[in-house]
Amino acid sequence: xxxxxxxxxxxxxxxxxxxxxxxxxxxxxxxxxxxxxxxxxxxxxxxxxxxxxxxxxxxxxxxxxxxxxxxxxxxxxxxxxxxxxxxxxxxxxxxxxxxxxxxxxxxxxxxxxxxxxxxxxxxxxxxxxxxxxxxxxxxxxxxxxxxxxxxxxxxxxxxxxxxxxxxxxxxxxxxxxxxxxxxxxxxxxxxxxxxxxxxxxxxxxxxxxxxxxxxxxxxxxxxxxxxxxxxxxxxxxxxxxxxxxxxxxxxxxxxxxxxxxxxxxxxxxxxxxxxxxxxxxxxxxxxxxxxxxxxxxxxxxxxxxxxxxxxxxxxxxxxxxxxxxxxxxxxxxxxxxxxxxxxxxxxxxxxxxxxxxxxxxxxxxxxxxxx
Numbered sequence: 001x002x003x004x005x006x007x008x009x010x011x012x013x014x015x016x017x018x019x020x021x022x023x024x025x026x027x028x029x030x031x032x033x034x035x036x037x038x039x040x041x042x043x044x045x046x047x048x049x050x051x052x053x054x055x056x057x058x059x060x061x062x063x064x065x066x067x068x069x070x071x072x073x074x075x076x077x078x079x080x081x082x083x084x085x086x087x088x089x090x091x092x093x094x095x096x097x098x099x100x101x102x103x104x105x106x107x108x109x110x111x112x113x114x115x116x117x118x119x120x121x122x123x124x125x126x127x128x129x130x131x132x133x134x135x136x137x138x139x140x141x142x143x144x145x146x147x148x149x150x151x152x153x154x155x156x157x158x159x160x161x162x163x164x165x166x167x168x169x170x171x172x173x174x175x176x177x178x179x180x181x182x183x184x185x186x187x188x189x190x191x192x193x194x195x196x197x198x199x200x201x202x203x204x205x206x207x208x209x210x211x212x213x214x215x216x217x218x219x220x221x222x223x224x225x226x227x228x229x230x231x232x233x234x235x236x237x238x239x240x241x242x243x244x245x246x247x248x249x250x251x252x253x254x255x256x257x258x259x260x261x262x263x264x265x266x267x268x269x270x271x272x273x274x275x276x277x278x279x280x281x282x283x284x285x286x287x288x289x290x291x292x293x294x295x296x297x298x299x300x301x302x303x304x305x306x307x308x309x310x311x312x313x314x315x316x317x318x319x320x321x322x323x324x325x326x327x328x329x330x331x332x333x334x335x336x337x338x339x340x341x342x343x344x345x346x347x348x349x350x351x352x353x354x355x356x357x358x359x360x361x362x363x364x365x366x367x368x369x370x371x
Contacts, residue, residue: 156337210225233264272294302335
């Protein structure tokens with residue numbers, strides 16, 4: 001046996017193995033090059049390199065048609081007025097109440113939002129002829145004898161007026177004892193709020209307030225700010241309060257920073273007291289001082305017990321409604337807040353159907369002031 005045979009694996013020719021390795025390596029490189037070349041050619045030549053993903057082109061310079069319906073499904077951070085939603089075909093348009101000829105005409109402000117004429121005497125006044133302030137004058141009458149001894153539950157549906165469709169659905173499905181809170185950025189607010197009032201709902205105005213991460217998280221135009229002086233915040237508050245009338249009070253929209261500021265909160269509450277309005281605090285504002293300030297100033301105020309649709313699934317909403325019943329059973333009353341999303345509206349509407357049979361009274365928020 002030759003000495004060189006001792007260094008070779010049995011049955012294998014070294015030169016033959018090296019040749020096969022080279023052929024395999026060159027074949028792999030060639031195949032990879034073909035794949036890369038094919039992908040590059042497809043990207044350069046294909047009409048739709050996104051693989052058929054839905055796309056659309058928006059003309060950002062186009063003017064908004066004043067007849068286009070305005071809105072989004074719910075309140076969104078950074079919402080700005082004048083964003084049109086898709087106009088439905090004529091046969092699918094949502095029916096809307098017609099304005100009464102006796103109603104004051106709307107006007108357009110600089111932002112293109114329909115607002116009430118501030119000169120109209122029907123706007124919320126500090127007191128009516130009989131001395132009642134707005135939270136009393138526009139309260140829903142309640143038969144106290146009929147609900148005596150029953151645990152009382154009040155529900156606020158907020159974010160209304162932004163979407164024509166969901167606002168119509170809320171007014172169709174929700175009973176009149178549910179309080180409706182309208183955002184100040186909606187279109188045709190006087191029309192929707194007058195329909196709501198004709199059905200017996202109590203109304204609130206949502207007031208945008210500064211959150212801790214403002215302006216990255218922007219509640220919208222005319223937000224009340226801790227950095228603004230009293231006159232600037234007063235002007236912004238008046239802008240919000242002039243969107244519509246016949247409301248009993250206001251509810252905050254966001255505002256973790258603003259509501260925790262003693263000076264800004266005191267100035268805000270002074271304006272509410274001057275206008276005869278009540279204040280409702282959303283329970284999400286953990287460090288808020290506004291209820292404490294309001295109580296010291298003898299301003300009627302409430303604080304919600306929970307957000308009903310914190311999670312938007314129907315089963316989660318049902319669970320929160322059961323929790324609200326438990327709070328009412330224990331404390332005698334409870335207040336929940338929900339946003340105007342279709343799932344929330346329908347779930348709450350279904351829940352109210354048998355509420356009285358379960359031994360609870362559904363009441364407007366002003367009734368809770370008497371508890």
